[in-house]
Amino acid sequence: MEPDFSQNSAPGALAGIKVLDLSRVLAGPWCTQLLADLGADVVKIERPGVGDDTRHWGPPFLRDAGGQATEQASYYTACNRNKRSVTLDITRTRAQQLLRDFAATADVLVENFKVGGLARYGLDYDSLKALNPRLIYCSITGFGQDGPYARRAGYDLMVQAACGLMDITGQPDGAPGGGPLKAGVAVVDLFTGLYASNAILAALHARERSGLGQHIDTALLDVGVAMLANQAAGFLATGESPGRAGNVHPSLAPYQDFATRDARVLLAIGNDGQFARFCQAAGQPAWAQDERFATNTARVRNRAELLALLQPLMRTRTSDEWIALLQDKAVPCGPINTVARAFADPQVRHRGLRVDLPRQAPGDAVPVVSTVASPLRLSRTPVRYHGAPPVLGQHTDEVLAEWGVGPAERASLRAEGAI
Structure with missing residues (x-):
């Protein structure tokens, strides 16, 4: 029997934590979705008319009630459940002030702009720390806040190559299909999101003692090297780089x-x-x-x-x-299942790893969005699924009203293109 998540009304473990999400693509949104699943109120800031890059990374696209493809890429839905979408043009002075006002009362801010990119808008850590010393500010970049590569853009594929992961993945040279190979999903981005969320939870705990927030510097390169795990340990012990071995484990056999006879x-x-x-x-x-x-x-x-x-x-x-x-x-x-066979597997079905979330937004053609359940199973403060990945700007009026922005001011902001 599949679990019925709709009846789960217990407050989440992070209920009451306010998160300002200025991240996009995968590593940052993966981090903030985890926080949202645990009950934090995550407000995702997106560019008016465009939104997160992954809204357009298709095909595949979501389908409407009649089974026809829409223009909404499914990629976005992988990492933006349980969030509220607000459109703000942060290049506009009034939008910047709104974000500063919210950051002054927020618990956490997550961003993945280039190093120094938010300073021009007064949204960097030092500027916001002065307004809110309790703020936990998590920066996610390709190569970190310092060092010779700090200002380079970093993407998962680049870092899989740079950290050595691709060189130990795939068939050996000389074998059919031999050569470096990337993983089937953006594993460095995903691990970075998990490391970032762990750091945020640690910082929240530390704040209980000190009363102070802090800056978290999370880099895809650092994570990529860390996740080499036993392969890195082997190199550090011997000085010898491990090679590619296909699906063979370097330290275990068989x-x-x-x-087999059929597969x-x-x-x-x-x-x-x-x-x-x-x-x-x-x-x-x-x-x-x-x-x-x-x-x-x-x-x-x-x-x-x-x-x-x-x-x-x-x-x-x-x-x-x-x-x-x-x-x-x-x-x-x-x-060795296909993805389709994995979702049809009796244990996967029993664990309820597919979660269908209704979405009701004006003008939206997609009535239900299917997502993968969180693997976190907390007995007293379980994960809740209270919101499908939102339509662009779905919660702009709702959230701005909570921030004290009245209808007239919202109309003015819209007229100038700030929201």
């Missing part, structure tokens, strides 16, 4: 995909006990006693010999037969 299957054996149980189930118990394969270190060192035995064995059964054989033996083995 831990990769295998061709491919993933075998992810992480310890000697699992290997022994696999060998027993596969009818080859002697392999687990062979000194070449008895330990993981031995299996890694003798990987070629092990694969010469495993590859023909794995072709004797279908993928489903291998999965059925091993699933009750505590031997990790599973399918």
Whole structure:
């Protein structure tokens, strides 16, 4: 049975936290969506008439009630749920003052402008800190606030290449399809959003003791290097750069995909006990006693010999037969799903990882927007899904009214193009 999120009315863990979101594309919006999911009031500032860049990054596009494609790119919906969209032209003096007024009472501001880009508008950290010493100001850039690359624009693909991630991803040189390869999603952006949200939560906790906010400097390059994890640790220990190995794990064996009778299957054996149980189930118990394969270190060192035995064995059964054989033996083995098959998977459906959110905005042709559920499961202060990714400027009047801007002033702001 799929969870019914619509009945969840408990206040979120971050209820009462006000966030001003001046970010766009993915890393910043991913960070602020996480805060919004946890209950923060996130006000997303977008350019009038244009909005976040990702509103136009299509196809694919959202579909209307009749199944026809609209001009709204689905990319935007991946990272802007539970936010309120306000259109403000920050190059306009009156819009800048509105943002300063809101920042004076906000808890968090997230931005991903180029280094120094907001200083000209009086929206940089030093300017806003003077108005609100409690403000937590998170800057997300490609290369950080200082250093020789600080003023360079940084995108996920560039950083995947620069940090070494692409050089360890893909098939080895000389193999079919060999060469550096990017990940299938913008993983550096996503990790950066997660690191940024963690830093913000830490800063909120620190503020409880000190009463003061702080500036958070988050860089895609820093994150890209950090997420190399064991691969970076291996280099630091040996001085040797790791190479590409396709789907083979550099430190575990067998831990990769295998061709079966009908498709491919993933075998992810992480310890000697699992290997022994696999060998027993596969009818080859002697392999687990062979000194070449008895330990993981031995299996890694003798990987070629092990694969010469495993590859023909794995072709004797279908993928489903291998999965059925091993699933009750505590031997990790599973399918390599398409995205469509993943969403149809019984466990994915049970966990409610697809969330359909109604959206009612004047003139909008899209009645429901489907998003992926947050993986955060808090027992007392659970995630709430109270707002679909908004139409551009959907909440401008609502939010400006809360900021004390009356109808006449809003009309004047519209007339001059400030909102």
